[in-house]
Amino acid sequence: MLVKQDVAYDRPLEPSFDSNGPKHVAIIMDGNGRWAQARGRPRLYGHHAGARRVREMVENCPRLGIRYLTIFAFSTENWKRTQTEVTGLMDLFRRYITHEMRALNDNNVKVLFVGDRVRLDPKLVALMAELEALTTNNNGVHLTIALNYGGRDEVARATRKLAEDVASNRLDPQDVDETTLARYLDTNILPDPDLVIRTSGEARISNFLLWQSAYSEYEFIDTLWPDFSVDELERLCRSFFFRKRRFGGAIA
Numbered sequence: 001m002l003v004k005q006d007v008a009y010d011r012p013l014e015p016s017f018d019s020n021g022p023k024h025v026a027i028i029m030d031g032n033g034r035w036a037q038a039r040g041r042p043r044l045y046g047h048h049a050g051a052r053r054v055r056e057m058v059e060n061c062p063r064l065g066i067r068y069l070t071i072f073a074f075s076t077e078n079w080k081r082t083q084t085e086v087t088g089l090m091d092l093f094r095r096y097i098t099h100e101m102r103a104l105n106d107n108n109v110k111v112l113f114v115g116d117r118v119r120l121d122p123k124l125v126a127l128m129a130e131l132e133a134l135t136t137n138n139n140g141v142h143l144t145i146a147l148n149y150g151g152r153d154e155v156a157r158a159t160r161k162l163a164e165d166v167a168s169n170r171l172d173p174q175d176v177d178e179t180t181l182a183r184y185l186d187t188n189i190l191p192d193p194d195l196v197i198r199t200s201g202e203a204r205i206s207n208f209l210l211w212q213s214a215y216s217e218y219e220f221i222d223t224l225w226p227d228f229s230v231d232e233l234e235r236l237c238r239s240f241f242f243r244k245r246r247f248g249g250a251i252a
């Protein structure tokens with residue numbers, strides 16, 4: 001079971017360190033396959049170990065002052081993997097939702113899925129909708145799971161919806177600006193991420209939150225995702241304090 005958290009986020013948070021830490025952390029959980037292969041095990045073994053890390057991170061978000069945690073679980077490009085791995089991952093997502101649903105809700109976690117659901121199995125989509133509906137009024141940690149998600153795909157889908165609204169006179173083209181477009185994105189209820197972490201030594205974004213991370217700070221670390229610890233997350237949050245974010249402005 002997840003640790004029971006009584007943090008009500010409408011009140012000021014009481015993190016173990018000051019409140020200048022990242023409020024929204026997004027993670028590219030990379031390295032599961034290599035972690036498993038190093039142990040002579042199939043890649044899915046690494047994904048299962050990775051799922052256990054997710055639970056641990058969610059549990060510790062309130063203590064670290066992280067209100068929003070967004071994780072990249074499956075990209076629009078991950079369908080290129082073997083059938084065995086794709087099926088195994090989809091099965092893992094189903095199990096994760098089924099097994100964690102109650103604990104996530106009991107812990108006041110609000111869950112949102114982002115990504116295109118059209119290509120996903122209807123049974124999985126139904127479980128995703130059930131978890132979202134169950135936790136919709138929770139006001140603790142906001143856990144966003146990117147599943148069949150690609151940043152370019154998200155912008156393309158948003159643009160299509162926006163174009164439909166223009167075509168049906170619900171939206172005036174003169175009113176289209178950054179704020180308007182952002183409302184059509186899957187992430188429209190979320191603030192932009194403050195900190196994006198990628199594990200496993202790769203220094204690329206891989207189509208993750210392209211629009212939203214325009215001014216995010218990045219941390220690329222060597223640790224493989226199944227070895228990523230809460231201590232490491234805390235260290236990255238602490239080093240975030242010392243970064244001077246200027247959002248395009250001049251050095252003070």
Ligand code: FPP
Binds near residue numbers: 030
């Ligand atoms: C990338 O590692 C990881 C993925 C494509 C899947 C991420 C999924 C999980 C961590 C499973 C748990 C998630 C939830 C929401 C239950 P990789 O396989 O590309 O690793 P490699 O680069 O070492 O091959």
